[in-house]
Amino acid sequence: MDNQSLWLLVGLAVVGTFSWRFLGVVIGDRIPKDSVWSIWINAVAYAMVAGVMMLLVVFPTGLVAASEMSWRLLALLAAVLIMMWSRNMVVAIFAAVLVFALMMALAR
């Protein structure tokens, strides 16, 4: 594919994302404060973000696709449990890295 077509793809990706942002500012400027709609929008946004992230954990692409699902799920479980118990992000992420790296090393 030539360089121009690649720029066209970049342009399409920009439009496909920026339109949502722009629409977000337009709606965000008008939506009634503390209404059930603003609670709903927050909840849907959290559900979508968690959904997209879980897709990356369960169906990864690229390099991560070479890892086992069990490593990723166990690492996530360790992070969630530690996060709920200690509310400490650094410790939770460290636990996830440790579990994942350990499983990786054991598999070799």
Next chain:
Amino acid sequence: MADASSLNPDLEDLAALRRKGVVDAIGVPIFSIFANMVGFSAIAREAGFDISQAMATSALVWGMPGQVAMASLHMAGASALVVFTAVALANMRMLLMVVSGMDLTGLRDAPMAFWKKVALMQMLAITSWVHIGQFEGQYSKQGLLSYFIGFAAMVYLFGILGTGLGYYVTEWVSDDVLMVILAITPMYILMMVVNARQLVNRYAGLFGGLLCPLTYPMIGEWGIMLGGIVGGSLVVLTRRWLDPKTYAPVKDTPKEAGHG
């Protein structure tokens, strides 16, 4: 819920909060965004994009799942229309994140030109949005806006830097190290969802996080939308039961209307 507006912005040092945002970004947040953009750059390079196209994508799209969809679908030989649809679906959450971000930071009522609001929201990414969600009610909305500007600017800067450097750096970092970083990043975002201030948002994350991967094998990227809308709506409908402290049924009196 009314905590945020009851805090007095006059007592807060907004410049200090902006600096705090910058400082808080240094560490896991910028490391994670940097590494992820290195990962994106590797995919983009493999797909045939040059460094300026990769950096322009990061700066102007600024939504990792959409960026990865663009590069990997192009690599798989998908048509421009398929790429566009996939990117738009993968980044649809921007709409909701922006509406939510504008509410969290009080940008909605800020005396600011429309284009400035758009420019500020261009910096919004999952990392910065979920991050400020943890501080809801801890600062005034104006304070949170200052904090957001410092934090998001750093994340944005390091994301673009990561894309530029990543174009060349991937050969120096071992695949194993990169794999660990890329595998852990979504978990880092998920931990911030677990840590969200509002209990209903944690439940929304739980429902969406279960529904999306369950429906994905059947309906593909549409699973994101379905999981988000069904998960979020379920939580809103059952909020009085899930979080009776915040959403007590008797609290419908209009006395909190006179805020500020």
